[in-house]
Amino acid sequence: MTVSVSFLTTMVTIALAVTLVSPFVLLILWLRDWRKGKLW
């Protein structure tokens, strides 16, 4: 059972989308912790 080009495209696009969001979430969390004095 061979995967189609659309399967490959969809899989990589979803992975890219989640990876794109993650650094911004980390930066928002960092700002929130920093404001509350809870970085460490």
Added chain:
Amino acid sequence: MNPVNSAILDPSLGWGILAAFSVLWVWLGWFWGRRAKELDDYVLAGRRVGLALGTATAMATWVTSNTTMAAPQLAYQMGIWGMLGYSLGSVGLILFAPLARRIRALMPGGFTSGDFIRLRYGKTAWRIFLAISLFYGLGWLISLGMAGGILINALTGIDYRLGMSVILAICVLYTVLGGLRAVIGTDFIQTLLILFGILILAWLAIDAVGFERMHEAVSEERPELLNLLMPAAIMFLFNNLLFGVGEIFHSNVWWSRAFAFDKGVGFKAYLTAGIFWMPIPVVAGFIALAAPALGLNVPAADMVGPLVAANLLGVGGAILVFIVVFSALASSLDSLLAATSDLVLQDIYRGHLRPRASPEELRRAARWVVVGLGVVAWLLCLPRLTTLAALLHFTGAFVASTIWPIAAGLYWRRTNPTGAMAAMVLGTAIGLGAYFLIGFYVAALVSALVSMCIVLASTWLAPRDFDWASLNERGL
């Protein structure tokens, strides 16, 4: 094709990048570590790490050079399942989330995973566990050191031994200076560098080759990579899942963070890190599928990622790969150095050699243990004995045998020490038998299965009560 001939970066440019990041990491290590006077501050970053730094350090540590270099390797060898199987490594992070919360609640003054095994199952089980954990820790350290040398050699042509030595020395230096605080602080910056770096690389690869051309070339030259029914790859998927769970459940890298995170942070940090980590092997790995379209002759599978990036993107791509993999390497090497040194310090030095050592003595010894570990790893990396993936797969049998003794030991009052010991010993032995007789892709699977059967059967046949309060040993 000789790896040196394939180098795309001028060696002087490679040294320049290495020097710039090395100065930054070492300065940050010194800056964050300068106020860590107490043992708790140095070893566990004061036990008050927040959610942002907690999530980033879990992500960065699990995004090793083995992810950024072995994910393309696995995509090149096993295709779609290679990438997806590697992604399932995130299940370990997600499943560890509730464990981290329980570990923090049961052992508020704990230091290492060895502490738990000693208090839960006794000294014999503790020594068996230490042998497994230290063997694995050293194996991982060697694979990271080797990855550093291979990366620098592939991208700049700088001698493997020289590059490996420099990367190890830099990580040892800033870990010695700053302890876990330096490790976690640099991990945050390294996570951002890795994420933005692999995103740019993936985007440029899609732009240069495109999915259709990539798919067409792979279908013609390596059709098995697109086959969803590739048996070895399906076995690898489950094997890798269990390998990841075993690694995270037992390793002090993850336990030390559970102890270091502020109350209420562990669960959220590990869960978020697991979700965000899951797509990374796909993003980092799929560029290897461009190799057939580009007509690349790949001399060693573990060099496919850097070679594709350098071929596609020229000097800019090579610089980006260099920065991404150097960040991934450093973020894991420093974590492993810190956590393994904690294990050696607390469980070997204090546990076996100097039970009455004062916190001041331990604080001093901690630095020497990090240096010693660095030297041992350097000596073992020199001969470049095996490939990155082969080394990791070999250790799978060891770590998977610890999944059940740890999970059952944390939640199941009646799990007995003899069963836990037998599970670790027989799980490892039979898993290794499967590794040699069947293949690397079943070692962790068999080991975890044997370990599970022994823990369940021994608990059912000889249940033993355990007082959870006895895990709350007074801290150092």
